[in-house]
Amino acid sequence: MRDFNRARVLDAFAGAVALxxxxxxxxxxxxxxxxxxxxxxxxxxxxxxxxxxxxxxPRSDVPGRRPELLARTRPLGYGVAIDAGHERLQIAIADLxxxxxxxxxxxxxxxxxxxxxxxxxxxxxxxLVAAAAPGQTCHGVVAAIPEPIGRDGRVARDSVASRWHGxxxxxxxxxxxxxxxxxxxxxxxxxxGETVFGASRNLDDVFYVKISHGVGLGIVVNGRLVRGTDGxxxxxxxxxxxxxxxxxxxxxxxxxxxxxASEYLTQALHAVTHNPELxxxxxxxxxxxxxxxxxxxxxxxxxxxxxxxANLCNxxxxxxxxxxxxxxxxxxxxxxxxxESMADRxxxxxxxxxxxxxSRLGERAEVYGAIAMAIGVIDPVTAEPRxxxxxxxxx
Ligand SMILES: [Zn+2]
Numbered sequence: 001m002r003d004f005n006r007a008r009v010l011d012a013f014a015g016a017v018a019l020x021x022x023x024x025x026x027x028x029x030x031x032x033x034x035x036x037x038x039x040x041x042x043x044x045x046x047x048x049x050x051x052x053x054x055x056x057x058p059r060s061d062v063p064g065r066r067p068e069l070l071a072r073t074r075p076l077g078y079g080v081a082i083d084a085g086h087e088r089l090q091i092a093i094a095d096l097x098x099x100x101x102x103x104x105x106x107x108x109x110x111x112x113x114x115x116x117x118x119x120x121x122x123x124x125x126x127x128l129v130a131a132a133a134p135g136q137t138c139h140g141v142v143a144a145i146p147e148p149i150g151r152d153g154r155v156a157r158d159s160v161a162s163r164w165h166g167x168x169x170x171x172x173x174x175x176x177x178x179x180x181x182x183x184x185x186x187x188x189x190x191x192x193g194e195t196v197f198g199a200s201r202n203l204d205d206v207f208y209v210k211i212s213h214g215v216g217l218g219i220v221v222n223g224r225l226v227r228g229t230d231g232x233x234x235x236x237x238x239x240x241x242x243x244x245x246x247x248x249x250x251x252x253x254x255x256x257x258x259x260x261a262s263e264y265l266t267q268a269l270h271a272v273t274h275n276p277e278l279x280x281x282x283x284x285x286x287x288x289x290x291x292x293x294x295x296x297x298x299x300x301x302x303x304x305x306x307x308x309x310a311n312l313c314n315x316x317x318x319x320x321x322x323x324x325x326x327x328x329x330x331x332x333x334x335x336x337x338x339x340e341s342m343a344d345r346x347x348x349x350x351x352x353x354x355x356x357x358x359s360r361l362g363e364r365a366e367v368y369g370a371i372a373m374a375i376g377v378i379d380p381v382t383a384e385p386r387x388x389x390x391x392x393x394x395x
Pocket of ligand 1: 248
């Protein structure tokens with residue numbers, strides 16, 4: 001019985017990098033006393049450790065002192081997370097408990113090709129590994145791509161404006177790095193990042209809405225990422241919201257994309273800024289500085305996104321909607337617009353069970369999702385929660 005319960009405690013770490021004693025009790029159904037006894041023994045045997053640094057970002061609404069976290073003891077090694085955004089590459093090297101050892105950012109223009117982006121990635125990864133984890137084993141490399149990615153690993157065809165259009169990003173990056181790279185859609189990784197490290201720890205039904213260059217949605221239902229038949233679940237940008245709207249890059253008319261993507265929002269500001277070169281970063285800065293015109297377009301975009309998300313909330317009844325992406329962080333314009341339209345359109349009982357919050361991990365959410373996969377907490381092929389392979393010999 002004791003061996004069986006020990007296994008249950010260790011199995012409780014599936015899909016998690018660190019847990020409190022209370023969380024272990026909730027996950028196993030064992031009493032707090034039993035858990036405390038088993039945990040003490042497992043710590044003595046070197047199978048569990050009490051990491052000193054924060055590996056997870058706790059929800060801010062948990063009052064009082066932070067309870068002690070426990071983690072599986074891991075061998076030396078590292079995972080690589082690549083966030084290949086439209087304007088910058090963010091790369092992080094993390095140890096096998098998810099602690100970031102080194103981070104690098106490189107700004108690359110939107111005109112750079114997939115191969116150029118891959119070359120930059122290789123240079124940054126080599127630099128970071130040499131500095132932070134020389135001679136150690138790489139356990140996985142995972143890339144966040146701001147595009148819909150089918151199960152064949154290829155970027156879906158409606159992304160002609162992207163350097164990743166029509167390629168398999170995992171293949172291009174893998175060729176450059178000389179090792180296997182798993183590429184995932186950024187909103188999907190962001191929701192997993194928040195679930196393992198951030199705002200939605202211990203929650204089973206969660207949406208992550210990303211408002212940035214375009215709009216994306218990562219969906220977790222019953223603790224599992226929803227991928228859909230071809231891996232394209234959550235592509236809400238092409239929901240039609242104006243039957244007579246302008247033609248979208250997908251060929252349909254009046255998509256949510258045409259009312260929320262940054263290129264359309266910056267166009268809407270041409271008349272007041274007289275700047276035809278306005279970028280996403282300019283718009284975000286204007287929002288943060290309280291520019292009323294920028295605030296208005298961000299708020300309106302938030303309302304349109306909220307409309308689509310409310311419909312999905314009525315369908316799936318999530319516990320938490322996390323709002324992230326660079327335009328969601330440009331002041332609270334977009335998130336307040338989203339809250340308003342969701343309040344009008346979410347069914348009362350669904351709304352009662354629902355919390356809407358800004359991303360805890362901010363611009364690092366996708367990176368943390370990629371880390372969770374690269375270190376094997378989440379399977380990089382299936383996105384299923386996994387128990388990490390642990391060091392067998394005591395520390
Ligand atoms: Zn469209």
